[in-house]
Amino acid sequence: MMYIAYFFLILGAFFYAIGGLGVYRMPDVYNRSQAGTKATTLGTLALLIGIAIINPSWIPKLLIIVVFIAITNPIGSSVLVRSAYLKGAKQYEGTNIDELKEYYNKEDANHETN
Amino acid sequence: MKKNISSFLIIWITWILLTGININELIVGFIVSALLSYVISNLIDYEFSFNSIPKIIKFLVVYIPVFLFELIKANLDVAYRVLSPSMPINPGFVRIPTKIKSEYGRLTLANSITLTPGTLTVDVSEDSVYIHWIDVKGNNNEDYQKNVSASFEKILGGIFN
Structure with a gap:
């Protein structure tokens, strides 16, 4: 049983390491935040499963942690990326579609006419 | 009350x-x-009733497993992209149309899209979700929608309406 727990702990650490590597390797702020914030979801899930197997009496508290991460992590990364976009952070030259620009242009136009 | x-x-x-x-x-x-x-109670604007109990059960039993499956699949995909020497990424900002009207439904959809790696919600409007996608597949908005959120949308549309 312990070995299964250790397997999950190592898996979590592995995904965190991939997240760090991704932040280092990716070309622009958007792709970096993709790699950096996403590793926390599966990494944290695996870590918490490992902890739950080692110490089953903590399961209710771990459930609360999972719920809070699932609610706050995406909102945080979404707000970070949106502010980077609005600030005009440089995009990777391979970025070939940008439908968001049209949306913000339209919104600006609406604000001006109102 | x-x-x-x-x-x-x-x-x-x-x-x-x-x-x-x-x-x-x-x-x-x-x-x-x-x-x-x-x-x-004056500050919040949600409420449950007995009608929402089946919806909550459906959310836990149907939605969470689908979501976990997508999460694991997509995580392995991003891990592969990070580790592969040539780094095969093709990023872009695309619009995903959505039919979900309820605000909490759209919030859940946007959060699910962000939590599955490879896609990150940047903004949400009345009828669509704008995402940054690390590997754009497809040619038009319907294709994008099919690839990113179709499985979530089908279930969430039944829960939040």
Whole structure:
């Protein structure tokens, strides 16, 4: 049983390491935040499963942690990326579609006419 | 009154999860949750009724497994992209149309899209979700929608309407 727990702990650490590597390797702020914030979801899930197997009496508290991460992590990364976009952070030259620009242009136009 | 009871239940259940089943803790938690829910009931705008119980069960039983499956699949995909020497990425900002009208439904959809790696919600409007996608597949918005959120959308549309 312990070995299964250790397997999950190592898996979590592995995904965190991939997240760090991704932040280092990716070309622009958007792709970096993709790699950096996403590793926390599966990494944290695996870590918490490992902890739950080692110490089953903590399961209710771990459930609360999972719920809070699932609610706050995406909102945080979404707000970070949106502010980077609005600030005009440089995009990777391979970025070939940008439908968001049209949306913000339209919104600006609406604000001006109102 | 409904708002009171809804927030009371959420606070009390959180309290029980944190402290465990213990008669003293249950009593103190009951009093504290009752006071807190009375104070915050003016500030919130959600409420449950008996009709929402099947929806909550459907959310837990149908949606969470689908979501976990997508999460694991997509995580392995991003891990592959990070580790592969040539780094095969093709990023872009695309619009995903959505038919979900409820605000909480769209919030859940946007959060699910962000939590599955490879896609990150940047903005949400009345009828669409704008995402940054690490590997754009498809030629038009319907294709994007099919690739990113079709499986979520189908279930969430039945839960939040």
